[in-house]
Amino acid sequence: MKNISEIKNIVILGAGSVATHLSHALNLNDYRIVQIYSRTSDSAEVLAMKTNSEYITDIDLLNKDADLYIVALKDSVVESLLIKIRVNGIVVHTSGTLPMEVLKKMSKRYGVFYPLQTFSKSRPIKFDHIPMCLEASDEQTLEAIRGVAVKLSDKIYDISSELRRYIHLAAVFSCNFSNFMYVAASDILKKHEISFDILIPLMREFFDKVTFMEPWEAQTGPAVREDHAVIDRHMLLLDEFPDFKEIYTAITKEIIKRKRNQN
Amino acid sequence: MKNISEIKNIVILGAGSVATHLSHALNLNDYRIVQIYSRTSDSAEVLAMKTNSEYITDIDLLNKDADLYIVALKDSVVESLLIKIRVNGIVVHTSGTLPMEVLKKMSKRYGVFYPLQTFSKSRPIKFDHIPMCLEASDEQTLEAIRGVAVKLSDKIYDISSELRRYIHLAAVFSCNFSNFMYVAASDILKKHEISFDILIPLMREFFDKVTFMEPWEAQTGPAVREDHAVIDRHMLLLDEFPDFKEIYTAITKEIIKRKRNQN
Numbered sequence: 001m002k003n004i005s006e007i008k009n010i011v012i013l014g015a016g017s018v019a020t021h022l023s024h025a026l027n028l029n030d031y032r033i034v035q036i037y038s039r040t041s042d043s044a045e046v047l048a049m050k051t052n053s054e055y056i057t058d059i060d061l062l063n064k065d066a067d068l069y070i071v072a073l074k075d076s077v078v079e080s081l082l083i084k085i086r087v088n089g090i091v092v093h094t095s096g097t098l099p100m101e102v103l104k105k106m107s108k109r110y111g112v113f114y115p116l117q118t119f120s121k122s123r124p125i126k127f128d129h130i131p132m133c134l135e136a137s138d139e140q141t142l143e144a145i146r147g148v149a150v151k152l153s154d155k156i157y158d159i160s161s162e163l164r165r166y167i168h169l170a171a172v173f174s175c176n177f178s179n180f181m182y183v184a185a186s187d188i189l190k191k192h193e194i195s196f197d198i199l200i201p202l203m204r205e206f207f208d209k210v211t212f213m214e215p216w217e218a219q220t221g222p223a224v225r226e227d228h229a230v231i232d233r234h235m236l237l238l239d240e241f242p243d244f245k246e247i248y249t250a251i252t253k254e255i256i257k258r259k260r261n262q263n
Numbered sequence: 264m265k266n267i268s269e270i271k272n273i274v275i276l277g278a279g280s281v282a283t284h285l286s287h288a289l290n291l292n293d294y295r296i297v298q299i300y301s302r303t304s305d306s307a308e309v310l311a312m313k314t315n316s317e318y319i320t321d322i323d324l325l326n327k328d329a330d331l332y333i334v335a336l337k338d339s340v341v342e343s344l345l346i347k348i349r350v351n352g353i354v355v356h357t358s359g360t361l362p363m364e365v366l367k368k369m370s371k372r373y374g375v376f377y378p379l380q381t382f383s384k385s386r387p388i389k390f391d392h393i394p395m396c397l398e399a400s401d402e403q404t405l406e407a408i409r410g411v412a413v414k415l416s417d418k419i420y421d422i423s424s425e426l427r428r429y430i431h432l433a434a435v436f437s438c439n440f441s442n443f444m445y446v447a448a449s450d451i452l453k454k455h456e457i458s459f460d461i462l463i464p465l466m467r468e469f470f471d472k473v474t475f476m477e478p479w480e481a482q483t484g485p486a487v488r489e490d491h492a493v494i495d496r497h498m499l500l501l502d503e504f505p506d507f508k509e510i511y512t513a514i515t516k517e518i519i520k521r522k523r524n525q526n
Contacts, residue, residue, distance in 0.1 A: 075490075097493055117465050118472075118483060125468070131461045157461060166455045167462070169497050173507070174448035174462050175469040176484030177514050178441035183478040183521075185437035192429045198394045198420060199430070199437050200474055202380050205388070206438040207470045209381075211463055215446040220381060221439030230338075230360055234432050243517055244436070250513045251440050254506055258446075 007067040007090070007148050011035045013081075014072035015043035015055075017119035018094050022072060023051045025127040029151040035063045039077075059084055068148065070094060070113060071103070082106050090141055096168040099161040100135050111136030111145050114164065115153075118175070127152040133159040133167065184244045191240065216258070223255035270330040270353070270411050274298045276344075277335035278306035278318075280382035281357050285335060286314045288390040292414040298326045302340075322347055331411065333357060333376060334366070345369050353404055359431040362424040363398050374399030374408050377427065378416075381438065390415040396422040396430065447507045454503065479521070486518035 012019050015038035033053040038044030041057050048055035071093040091106045092113035103110035112135040132149040136142035149156050186196045209218040222230035238245040278301035296316040301307030304320050311318035334356040354369045355376035366373035375398040395412040399405035412419050449459045472481040485493035501508040
């Protein structure tokens with residue numbers, strides 16, 4: 001077991017959005033990216049050039065002397081790929097859903113280094129306030145990766161694999177599903193040739209509200225008022241949008257139920 | 264029919280959030296609020312004081328000489344109350360759902376003056392960029408209320424009662440329902456003693472995305488990837504949150520369906 005008190009040299013496995021943004025942030029904080037691995041050379045080459053490191057597409061050429069290996073690959077390839085690797089450094093993955101233990105065979109010291117954020121390659125993002133969810137096989141490893149995390153962000157959380165699953169589920173509701181509500185709104189307006197822009201100020205105000213009050217306190221609309229006249233009219237309009245009718249019904253039902261249980 | 268080329272004196276019917284914010288904005292733009300009507304005196308008194316106007320709680324005392332009457336009452340009371348009123352000025356309501364014609368009996372000149380925003384009395388809000396949805400019984404009336412709207416906001420839309428219904432339905436999805444997705448996320452985290460704050464940066468990034476790309480293009484998550492391993496794990500976790508299981512299923516189903524139809 002290698003004794004790593006301070007992480008200096010880092011290998012990045014992956015060259016997607018997370019790998020790209022993370023590499024840049026590490027670079028900016030004076031970490032040395034010694035190697036980038038990717039199955040395809042295109043994105044790896046770009047990232048290696050930008051971070052002044054080398055890149056490999058053959059996992060057998062992996063540098064074995066780094067302090068930290070950050071696995072930022074798709075969940076589906078992590079397990080099958082990592083089975084081939086043994087290193088002395090610390091290995092972490094950046095996944096919201098994979099348990100920490102998938103890394104067990106790769107090193108004696110392993111953990112999770114999960115930035116709770118969505119990344120697009122084309123959109124720059126500051127790491128300063130991104131919640132970093134950390135977990136590690138042992139206290140010493142946790143301290144070592146925390147040392148890296150605190151350089152990147154001021155929001156560090158110790159989160160077990162167990163809890164991370166709930167955070168991911170909550171993120172699906174609050175981000176993916178709320179986005180799909182925007183999709184529905186956009187469809188409804190588009191069909192009637194109304195610009196989606198008309199809704200943005202209202203949406204922004206609703207979004208801002210949940211940053212300073214409980215979401216349930218901010219709940220408004222016909223369902224929470226049990227305004228059945230409006231709900232019935234909406235159901236009629238939704239005949240034009242059958243894809244969203246079941247969703248409308250399911251959500252309305254739950255809002256009404258919750259309101260009644262509360263009273 | 265009174266010939267009103269320029270609106271100067273305004274009566275506000277209602278003393279709730281919309282009435283309050285609108286009165287302040289009108290006041291700031293040198294309109295004279297001559298009277299506030301409310302069924303209860305408390306909020307009417309406060310608002311009358313702030314806007315330097317008088318207030319009434321008896322509708323028979325309504326000032327009949329104003330240029331514009333803005334009805335900012337609950338939908339449910341508008342029709343029953345307004346049947347008692349006849350005025351010469353222009354009458355508009357501020358509702359997202361009521362058809363314009365409910366005002367027909369009140370005056371020969373009527374319309375809709377609908378600020379597409381959510382208002383809380385305690386939270387100050389600028390009118391400058393609030394979309395104002397206008398509709399009127401005739402061209403002259405439309406021009407008169409447009410004259411007021413352009414002083415308040417730089418976003419003026421001509422929206423028929425027909426279209427307004429779709430905007431309201433879209434707002435229910437994009438605001439009320441997306442807020443309920445935040446409620447679900449908040450519940451899930453709370454049960455496991457994780458602060459909702461951990462999700463805010465991610466939620467903000469997702470929100471910002473739809474202001475510059477199509478919502479469907481911004482769609483991510485296990486459903487759009489058809490990642491059934493993750494979906495199945497989520498369904499197991501949702502046994503703890505039965506209230507949200509049906510919603511999870513309905514939305515996931517629609518996202519998958521849409522993705523497939525697109526391919």
